[in-house]
Amino acid sequence: MIAYYSSLAMVTSAVIYLLAMSAHALEWAAARRPEPALVPVGAGAPAEEPAAPDAGAGRGARFARIGVALTVIAVICHVAGVVLRGVAGQRMPWGNMYEFVTSSLAFAAIFYLILVLRRGWTWLGLPVTLLLAVGQGLAVTVFYVAVAPLVPALHSVWFIIHIVAAAVAGAAFNVGGIAAILYLIKARAEKRGPVTGYLAQLPSAAKLDDFSFRVLRFAFPLWTFTILAGAVWADYAWGRFWGWDPKETWSLVTWVIFAAYLHARVTAGWKGARAAWLAIIGVAVFWFNFIGINLLVTGLHSYAGI
Incomplete structure (x- = not known):
């Protein structure tokens, strides 16, 4: 029930x-x-006022x-x-x-509501x-x-630590990826001229880029800890820290992409579209690792149950 x-x-x-x-x-x-049209005040007066409030x-x-x-x-x-x-x-x-x-x-939704409230x-x-x-x-x-x-392999406190860290990191990756996509849209609109409509209510492209960077900078150490906690759990469950299981391999690929993203931003001054696309690729690889590997590949992490 x-x-x-x-x-x-x-x-x-x-x-x-x-x-x-x-x-x-x-x-x-x-x-x-569209903005309301302006109409003359009086029969021949040049002064104008809004025809109606927007x-x-x-x-x-x-x-x-x-x-x-x-x-x-x-x-x-x-x-x-x-x-x-x-x-x-x-x-x-x-x-x-x-x-x-x-x-x-659920973590992503709570994170979003915190941003709305604060x-x-x-x-x-x-x-x-x-x-x-x-x-x-x-x-x-x-x-x-x-x-x-x-399953017996999941009876470990390190499993709980590993999954909680992965869930929080995944939520942050997704919010950061959304901000990167919005950055690309807003930056393109700003290049065309004055931004109107709903895009005008978004933060500037520069602020969106900075927000995406801050969120992904928060997510990266969590993802690093996820991999390390997973290695400890793997040693407890299977007697080895690392075995190049498909999930382990693609988790490492995800880590490398976001490490490259942060390194490029901090040392090479990467900002804007190049950094945004690298962040989006990282989020896409994260989802492939989670959904694609679970459904398409058999390994020690095949717990989908579908």
Whole structure:
């Protein structure tokens, strides 16, 4: 019964994330309305005034508030689903791909809400809720597996440390990747001339670039710790620290890409489009490592259960 309520909470969160994404899409659409035309004051007077007040900004703000409110409700359902999953299995809810996806997305959602509450960054709403709606939707439809006991190799405190670090790092990688994508969009718009519509409400391209760098700089040591904790766990479970298992190999590839990204920014002064594309490649490799390797390759980390 507890497992049923966990699944119900997860499905509910996916639906509400979709509604939140729709609200933020309407926010963007409202901001795309053109400015009101100017009309003369009087019959032949040259002075001009707005024909009508622009209601687009007001509508956009209302849709933004609706989107954030829906996201808060979705996150409550989401976290409840994760907790109930652990209660149902009488273990930490990180034993398969479904559980890792839902946990990592929960961290990403909480991180986003913290940014909204502390800095008012509702401009992240559409891309983040898109990620959450798609990710949670795939989790409850494609990745879902019934609650089951952990395989013997996962009975270790280092497994818990390893997975928590990976989930938090993954959440940060995704937020940093979203900021890198928004940077590319905003930078292209700025090169074309004055930025209008919703893009005008985004931070400047330079600030987006800096935000992406800060988030990825936070994620990188966590990912480093993830690999190190995984090595300790591997020695406990299989008697060796490193065995070039496909998941281990691609985790190292992900680490190398983000190490190159940070090194290029700090020492070579890489900023802008080159750094953004390298960050996006790193996030893409992270997801390939998680989904592609789990589904396409058999190895010691094949816990998807699908």
